[in-house]
Amino acid sequence: MVLGDARARPRRASLLAAGCGIATHVRPTPRGARVHAGALHRAMLARMAIVGIEGMSDEQIRQEVARGGRFVVFQYTISLVVLTLRRSSAVHFIRAGEGAVGKGLVYSLITFLLGWWGIPWGPIYSIGSLVTNFGGGKDVTQQLLAGAAKAA
Numbered sequence: 001m002v003l004g005d006a007r008a009r010p011r012r013a014s015l016l017a018a019g020c021g022i023a024t025h026v027r028p029t030p031r032g033a034r035v036h037a038g039a040l041h042r043a044m045l046a047r048m049a050i051v052g053i054e055g056m057s058d059e060q061i062r063q064e065v066a067r068g069g070r071f072v073v074f075q076y077t078i079s080l081v082v083l084t085l086r087r088s089s090a091v092h093f094i095r096a097g098e099g100a101v102g103k104g105l106v107y108s109l110i111t112f113l114l115g116w117w118g119i120p121w122g123p124i125y126s127i128g129s130l131v132t133n134f135g136g137g138k139d140v141t142q143q144l145l146a147g148a149a150k151a152a
Contacts, residue, residue, distance in 0.1 A: 051103075052093030061093075068096035071144050072137030074104040075129040077111045079118030086125040091140060104133035 050071065053061060061069075074089040089107055094100045108130055115126035132138055 050091045070094050070139050070141045074107040074137045075132045076107040077115030077125040077129045079122035084118030084121040100136035108133045
């Protein structure tokens with residue numbers, strides 16, 4: 001489900017208000033557009049595109065979180081000798097009983113291939129990114145739910 005008009009241009013937004021510190025793309029909703037989703041779902045979709053909640057209702061998201069589902073981000077590192085960048089992925093929803101390590105393998109592979117080459121921060125950030133990703137990612141569930149509650 002995508003909020004807004006297909007012709008609307010995405011703009012950068014920060015989720016610092018939600019406590020995440022993750023920059024994502026936001027697609028504005030035109031006036032008069034009808035969106036059929038619950039308050040929690042609308043608030044989350046208005047903030048960012050979350051991988052894994054497509055087609056889920058507000059109640060389904062709440063049930064999954066209550067059963068142990070969580071929202072996570074993965075880290076990746078890219079280095080170019082004197083420049084090292086450590087970035088976060090989009091937010092991924094991990095359902096209860098589902099493994100997060102597999103969803104973070106792409107980001108771990110990017111880090112493994114491109115992260116080590118910067119001096120001195122490349123190896124340091126790469127190790128940190130790999131530890132985070134193989135640990136299941138960084139859990140941002142509470143920050144997202146708090147931000148959704150404020151927005152609703």
